Amino acid sequence: MGLLAAGIGAGIVALGAGIGIGMIGKGATESIARQPEASGDIRGAMILTAAFIEGVALLGAVICILLALGIGQG
């Protein structure tokens, strides 16, 4: 049961991270297209925000690993 939960959880985590970072990418490329001079600042903000979202996604992935290894059982 733990393995099933870990698998479904990992899939949902990847889905959430993909959607979140995709939306950042959309906003960033549209902003750069509107004002190419600000591309340096926009790139910095994009990387920073993507790092935050990836941190949360990997937190979920770590919990899935714990479930798959069955650490909390017994």
Place this chain on the structure above:
Amino acid sequence: MIQTLRRVFLTLLFLSVSTSNTFAAEEKEGGSPLDVMGTVADHDYFNFFSIKIPLPRLMFVEDAEGNTTFEFFSSTYSAAESDMFDEVDHALVPSNGAHIILDLSITSHLVYFWFGMGLAVWFTIAMSRRYQKGVGRDVEPKGTLQNIFEVLFVFIRDDVARGNIDDHKADKYMPYLFTMFMGIAFMNLFGLLPWAATATADLTVTATLAVMTFVITQFSGTKDYWGHIFWYPGVPTWVRAILTPVEILGVFTKPFALAIRLFANMLSGKIMIIAILGLIFIFAELFGTVGAYGISVVSVTLTVVLYALKVFVGLLQAYIFTLLSAVFIGMAAEDHHHDEEHYNAEHVA
């Protein structure tokens, strides 16, 4: 250009094929032919080109009467030989009803942590000696290493430190940020060697680094910073009932997220490489030698691509750790935000 790319690709291909032999030398459990978590876990020996060098064990032991002693053994083997400990399942269990209070043994992750940080510190000190002699100040910098050092240092100083912390305080935090960046980058890249262990793929190591950032952030906090956490100015009072617990929680979750982000990125990369190369051995068990040769074409190609990705991810995660540390320190050490509010309030009334 094409010639260089071809040579680089063939070298990487050759290296990845020759390194899969190293994995074959690992111990195989009775169940599966591949021990993934055992390879990434911490070991009490140092793996040097498949030669295992045992590492010393230091621990505080309290025996049955309540006396605490400090024991030092030069390896797990000699600890098991003495009558204080027995070896059960590769772990040391003290005999005669004693407890291990604090296990300060030197493990392979710790050795690689020392390698990474030591290399960063040595590199910086060696370069600084050159600057003191005037090379790079009065004359232009000499040699590839000094130029690379200058690029990295100016990048961290201008974009990361001065971009996020106020200008008059940024240079105070430069030593910490630069050492953190170089240390984490070296540790991540050392872990790519096939016999080596990634020091940052251990939650205790990344937690140590995050605790250092946490301590520096809190000690550089101005009065405005603490005021913003406990009593946020400019919002109605009932909102503060929600905002204050959230802000207090945020003080602790930010370094926690730093640790987890670095740890999970490095660990997942290492596990992917082990699993994909281990497919060769699993297929060898299931389908015989022909299956192993067939899958090795796919496995090795995928591993080469994954190695390139992991080099990029290693450097990027080092940069992100440093950048977020600088952002947190900058938010804590910020001080002229408030004066503008008071100026407007006084002049309107």
